[in-house]
Amino acid sequence: MELRQIQYFIEVAKREHVTDAANVMHVAQSAVSRQVFNLEKELGVELFIREGRNVKLTPIGRVFLEHMKEAMQVIDNAKREVEEFLDPERGTIRIGFPSSLANYTLPTVISAFRDRYPQVKFKLVQGTYYYLKDAVVSGEIDIAVLGPVPKEEKKLKSEVLFQERFVALLPANHPLSGNRSISLSQLREDQFVLFPHGFVLRDIVINACKQNGFQPEVSFEGHDIDAIKGLVSAGLGVTLIPEITLIDNRPRSTVKVPVTEPEVTRSVGVVIPKERELLPTEKLFYEFLKDFYSMLGGFSK
Incomplete structure (x- = not known):
């Protein structure tokens, strides 16, 4: 053969x-x-x-x-x-990420890493939370940045990098758009724009609403953060999304309002396989990633 x-x-x-x-x-x-x-x-x-x-x-x-x-x-x-044994600073890193970490979190750390190791190449794979976990286990990729960080996975090693909070994104003409902060229960009569079933960010929002005594009415769904923000901008509903996704990228005709009762958060971190060693270049990036956020004091959002 x-x-x-x-x-x-x-x-x-x-x-x-x-x-x-x-x-x-x-x-x-x-x-x-x-x-x-x-x-x-x-x-x-x-x-x-x-x-x-x-x-x-x-x-x-x-x-x-x-x-x-x-x-x-x-x-x-x-x-x-x-190849990487001969020169770890010229290898390739295969890393996965969800859309909610695509605009700011991952580009920030990759840019800092490439300043130090400009010859390293990246193979980037975007996918859903559950797909990325499976991809690390199967060997399709070796590192994934995820939120929330999975716990007690038999075949995955997890490391929390920081905590980030969710905020409400409202149409500019929403009655609560002028508030400095709101409680989640104030949105109980609103229609929500969320990810489809099977997306972990949908589960976070649904669970937070249920814990505050109501089941949100989902009027529209979007498969990525930009689609959801666009639907809110069109006045088709409200949403809760990680605040970091709005840095330098809040659509017009929308308003960001902190949610303080309760504060909705998620952990963001990195997962690698338990049952196989990272290749030298990937190990270099993995350690850099942990040190990067450690120096930023957790970059709590």
């Missing part, structure tokens, strides 16, 4: 089309077909069901694909580790 065969097999499985896979890999279609055929012959099983120009994995093909993806990850990590 050759490395090239595995690479071609994975690409064909991803595209479900031999020609498309060949185009992506910049090789002849016949070369891809021949390598996949030789792989099937060596294994003694059919990995694909042929349907004209399209292909689909057989049941055993799906099992084989998962193992080969893991094998390629091990090979890629080994190559990176050798």
Whole structure:
């Protein structure tokens, strides 16, 4: 079994089309077909069901694909580790983050890190809270910055970097927009703009409202922070979001109002795998990240 065969097999499985896979890999279609055929012959099983120009994995093909993806990850990590062993300040860091940390938190620390280590490269992956936790466990990424910080995870090591508070974002014409602060219960009659089900920021807001005696009416949903802010700006509802997401980025026709009764907060931190070592460059960034926020005194928001 050759490395090239595995690479071609994975690409064909991803595209479900031999020609498309060949185009992506910049090789002849016949070369891809021949390598996949030789792989099937060596294994003694059919990995694909042929349907004209399209292909689909057989049941055993799906099992084989998962193992080969893991094998390629091990090979890629080994190559990176050798490269980074020679020079950790020129390696690549794979890091995941949710949209709520995309505009200020992560760019701030990456910018500071690159001032010190300008040759380091980053592979950034944006995703939901639960996807990012799974991605660290599976090895798709090695570091994720998350809020809230997960606790007592068997396969994850967590480190809290700082606490941040949530604020109310209201349309400028809202009756409470002129208040210096509000209690959460004052929004019980409002329509809310929140993330969809399955997003942890939605859960934080819903739980805070329930603890104050009401179930918020969700009128609209947005899949990222900017979408939610835009819906509030259009006057379609109110929301609670981390205050840090409004630094240098509060939409017009909206007002930020602190929520003091109760104060809604979340922890923000970093997670890494428990069951494997970080590569040298990633370890360099991980330690820098902890020191960075430690020097800022927790950067409490």
